[in-house]
Amino acid sequence: MSTPTIHKGLAGVVVDTTEVSMVNPDTNSLTYRGYAVQDLAAHCSFEQVAYLLWHGELPTPQQLAEQNDAERSQRALSTDLVETLLALPDTAHPMDTLRTAVSILGATDPTEDVNTVEANQQKALRLFAKLPAVVALTQRRRHGLRPLTPRDDLGFAENFLYVTLGEVPEPEIVRAFETSLVLYAEHSFNASTFTARVVTSTLSDLYSAVTAAIGALKGPLHGGANEAVMEIFTEIGSADRAEAWLQQALPEKRKIMGFGHRVYKNGDSRVPTMRQALQEVAELRNGQQLLDLYEALAKPMYAAKGLHPNLDYPAGPAYHLMGFDTPVFTPIFVAARITGWTAHINEQLAANSLIRPTSVYSGPAQRAVAVA
Ligand SMILES: CC(=O)SCCNC(=O)CCNC(=O)[C@H](O)C(C)(C)COP(=O)(O)OP(=O)(O)OC[C@H]1O[C@@H](n2cnc3c(N)ncnc32)[C@H](O)[C@@H]1OP(=O)(O)O
Numbered sequence: 001m002s003t004p005t006i007h008k009g010l011a012g013v014v015v016d017t018t019e020v021s022m023v024n025p026d027t028n029s030l031t032y033r034g035y036a037v038q039d040l041a042a043h044c045s046f047e048q049v050a051y052l053l054w055h056g057e058l059p060t061p062q063q064l065a066e067q068n069d070a071e072r073s074q075r076a077l078s079t080d081l082v083e084t085l086l087a088l089p090d091t092a093h094p095m096d097t098l099r100t101a102v103s104i105l106g107a108t109d110p111t112e113d114v115n116t117v118e119a120n121q122q123k124a125l126r127l128f129a130k131l132p133a134v135v136a137l138t139q140r141r142r143h144g145l146r147p148l149t150p151r152d153d154l155g156f157a158e159n160f161l162y163v164t165l166g167e168v169p170e171p172e173i174v175r176a177f178e179t180s181l182v183l184y185a186e187h188s189f190n191a192s193t194f195t196a197r198v199v200t201s202t203l204s205d206l207y208s209a210v211t212a213a214i215g216a217l218k219g220p221l222h223g224g225a226n227e228a229v230m231e232i233f234t235e236i237g238s239a240d241r242a243e244a245w246l247q248q249a250l251p252e253k254r255k256i257m258g259f260g261h262r263v264y265k266n267g268d269s270r271v272p273t274m275r276q277a278l279q280e281v282a283e284l285r286n287g288q289q290l291l292d293l294y295e296a297l298a299k300p301m302y303a304a305k306g307l308h309p310n311l312d313y314p315a316g317p318a319y320h321l322m323g324f325d326t327p328v329f330t331p332i333f334v335a336a337r338i339t340g341w342t343a344h345i346n347e348q349l350a351a352n353s354l355i356r357p358t359s360v361y362s363g364p365a366q367r368a369v370a371v372a
């Protein structure tokens, strides 16, 4: 019997088609439903991009107004949910709190098991509306602060910043934050989206798929890298120490967080836009030292390994300068990626086939049980 080829990590394996987004490593491009992500970041609100991912087209003014009304009216968390989340130990990582919140929101949704595309669109909007309040709760409790009531007179990004930081910052900061949400929204069959599709393929519910996706995103090889970038910046301390730090870290076989990508080998399509957003935030927030450190690590990293930064590399320091605590960086990624995940969940559901690969057994040959 010939040994089948093993595709470790499913690298290069094509498992399905998708209409949601296209990652093209040859042209370093990323499109959502045919629109370049850079154009969307420059011209659209995050709410418009969410609509596009869910429905395939940008919204008309009326469609956007209806979605905004529905989203704004669902932003608040119930008192029960707030108290349950605050009862978690304060050592819990914000990603654990977020994962728990989604699970509770599922258990308390009477339509949880109504597994249709239409019902899932309502659930997707519900999670989209509520996740900023959960992220905000995790940051505020770290500072001994109670949650703030969301404001329905503010756009999604403005309200997100308000409920977390207690004020709406300058328009440039809001715009940089919104840019990061647009860039983080969707990226084809990455590990967390694939996780959501695997769970959906068993005909399980949307909340279960999102809960599992949060677990997949938490890891430092995926979304957790935006926090890990900030941790290494803190460890290095200043630009003049970056090269020596790297020369010590690489022989120790350390993974340098924020560099490399499974699909892009010549640079992540989203980095130039986020690097520009970081620059704008740095100018307003006295961030030149962090920008210097950014460049001082990226240059020798490329020289030593030929690896480019991925989106997490500029996003981490940008969130830091905006005023977010490092442990809420990956939760922000969740609040953006909920749009892409739920678009994929519905795409999977609409043309479902159980996802179940095979493996080559490499354990002991069959043997008899001999109990002493
Ligand atoms: C939003 C996102 O999820 S983007 C990804 C965020 N993750 C990170 O930033 C974590 C750091 N990066 C990595 O661990 C990897 O680059 C991954 C997981 C993103 C991609 O992994 P793969 O596609 O399996 O890596 P790839 O095959 O390109 O690796 C080739 C070589 O480069 C090395 N390499 C890849 N990335 C890094 C890195 N960041 N630091 C050091 N070495 C690295 C690998 O160890 C491997 O070396 P080897 O041949 O000596 O074993």
Ligand SMILES: O=C([O-])CC(=O)C(=O)O
Binding pocket: 184, 186, 187, 189, 190, 191, 222, 262, 263, 310, 311
């Ligand atoms: O595509 C990937 O493997 C990871 C990534 O960049 C993302 O999910 O945004």
